[in-house]
Amino acid sequence: xxxxxxVRRKEVAEGVFDLLYIEIVDxxxxxxxxxxxxxxxxxxxxxxxxxxGQRLVERYTRDRPRFTDQLEVVKFxxxxxWMEVFKKQMDNLRTNHRGTYHLFDDKFRWLTRIANKEAGxxxxxxxxxxxxxxxxxxxxxxxxxxxxxxxxxxxxTIKINSSQxxxxxxxxxxxxxxxxxxxxxxGLTSLPHFFCGPPRAGPSVLRRKRCGGSRLRRSTRERTRTxxx
Amino acid sequence: xxxxxxRDMSSKxxxxxxxxxxNAELLSVTYGxxxxxxxxxxxxxxxxxxKLEEIGYNMGLRIVDExxxxxxxxxxxxxxxxxxxxxxxxxxxxxxFEADIKDWAENKMAFTIFFTLNxxxxxxxxxxxxxxxxxxxxxxxxxxxxxxxxxxxxxxKFIRDVLKGDSQxxxxxxxxxxxxDKYA
Numbered sequence: 001x002x003x004x005x006x007v008r009r010k011e012v013a014e015g016v017f018d019l020l021y022i023e024i025v026d027x028x029x030x031x032x033x034x035x036x037x038x039x040x041x042x043x044x045x046x047x048x049x050x051x052x053g054q055r056l057v058e059r060y061t062r063d064r065p066r067f068t069d070q071l072e073v074v075k076f077x078x079x080x081x082w083m084e085v086f087k088k089q090m091d092n093l094r095t096n097h098r099g100t101y102h103l104f105d106d107k108f109r110w111l112t113r114i115a116n117k118e119a120g121x122x123x124x125x126x127x128x129x130x131x132x133x134x135x136x137x138x139x140x141x142x143x144x145x146x147x148x149x150x151x152x153x154x155x156x157t158i159k160i161n162s163s164q165x166x167x168x169x170x171x172x173x174x175x176x177x178x179x180x181x182x183x184x185x186x187g188l189t190s191l192p193h194f195f196c197g198p199p200r201a202g203p204s205v206l207r208r209k210r211c212g213g214s215r216l217r218r219s220t221r222e223r224t225r226t227x228x229x
Numbered sequence: 230x231x232x233x234x235x236r237d238m239s240s241k242x243x244x245x246x247x248x249x250x251x252n253a254e255l256l257s258v259t260y261g262x263x264x265x266x267x268x269x270x271x272x273x274x275x276x277x278x279x280k281l282e283e284i285g286y287n288m289g290l291r292i293v294d295e296x297x298x299x300x301x302x303x304x305x306x307x308x309x310x311x312x313x314x315x316x317x318x319x320x321x322x323x324x325x326f327e328a329d330i331k332d333w334a335e336n337k338m339a340f341t342i343f344f345t346l347n348x349x350x351x352x353x354x355x356x357x358x359x360x361x362x363x364x365x366x367x368x369x370x371x372x373x374x375x376x377x378x379x380x381x382x383x384x385x386k387f388i389r390d391v392l393k394g395d396s397q398x399x400x401x402x403x404x405x406x407x408x409x410d411k412y413a
Contacts, residue, residue: 009252009253009254010252010253010254010325010348010351011250011251011252011253011325012250012251012253012256012323012324012325012348013245013248013249013250013251013322013323013324013325014248014249014250014251015248015249015292015295015323016256016288016292016323016324017251017255017256017259019287019288019291019292020256020259020260020284020288020367021259023284023287023288024259024263024284026287027280027284044266044270047266048259048262048263048266049262051258051262051265052255052258052259052262055258056254056255056258059254084252085252085255086251087251087252126259
């Protein structure tokens with residue numbers, strides 16, 4: 001496949017990656033066979049996506065001039081980055097021009113073999129991390145969550161809060177982070193940011209209603225309810 | 230159809246070319262982050278090796294179906310044939326390159342599969358202290374799973390590893406049992 005700037009990328013058959021990815025998610029799911037994934041396991045899977053996103057975006061932006069603004073970065077993710085990773089671009093991008101973006105993929109590759117929405121949620125953790133990691137390496141701290149509309153269509157919600165600076169989000173997340181996550185060498189916490197976010201109405205499989213942190217037990221129960229909706 | 234004589238290994242219409250393909254770097258980096266996570270979570274290098282093998286085994290069991298569906302291959306007449314098809318056609322179809330077979334045991338119950346490319350291990354350098362880690366052990370699992378799906382029970386082990394300084398990858402495959410179909 002010819003990537004950006006005509007660079008030829010090495011390829012493998014799609015089936016190899018798909019099977020590996022399913023096995024990876026399954027092995028995390030099996031850690032808690034009787035219930036939904038616990039927060040730590042979720043964080044690990046999302047964290048893997050984060051590392052992957054960081055590394056891939058580094059390779060894909062090596063010969064590029066620096067981005068000048070936030071929207072340009074998000075558009076890059078939607079077009080070039082998504083093309084490199086998924087061989088297609090995002091199908092739609094919406095923004096409120098105040099740091100929130102919705103990225104729509106009408107046929108998300110890793111959902112095409114999934115039969116039900118609830119299972120699908122777990123396959124979106126890694127791509128959320130992928131986006132978050134890519135943004136982090138391009139200088140933006142963001143929270144990324146995902147929702148499935150109808151399989152295999154989904155959308156990712158990016159929230160870049162420019163007033164937060166480069167360190168974490170809210171204080172209860174930092175407490176949670178201190179307990180379970182490690183500080184990334186670049187100074188950003190590797191806390192999955194979907195743990196916090198404003199409460200929102202509407203069906204969503206991955207949205208958190210409250211922060212983790214010291215209210216972890218309650219938020220786990222809430223999240224259990226959310227996932228079962 | 231069990232035809233006589235040596236199998237014609239020439240690429241039949243480029244089965245690999247017809248496969249839906251993805252960026253190999255995605256595979257390499259994702260696999261790498263998974264190995265790193267396992268190294269954090271699991272207590273010993275040996276347990277990481279086992280986990281990677283187990284992942285590969287599950288992959289191998291399922292990849293066989295896709296292989297037969299897309300390759301147009303019929304049955305293999307014996308173990309030697311199976312090994313050759315797996316190395317030449319199977320590897321070629323999924324990984325994009327051929328592997329090769331050598332060092333058959335006298336009784337045909339063991340062989341070595343070898344190859345020089347390995348997208349799972351791209352961009353990887355093993356640091357000091359990881360000599361007992363089989364980074365690409367997923368491949369041993371895939372081979373074991375593929376052969377299990379074809380009723381051949383094996384144990385696989387890396388005997389040469391480019392990440393450890395060797396010139397190519399070599400996996401020794403020991404055949405423990407060949408199961409007979411009950412409804413042959």
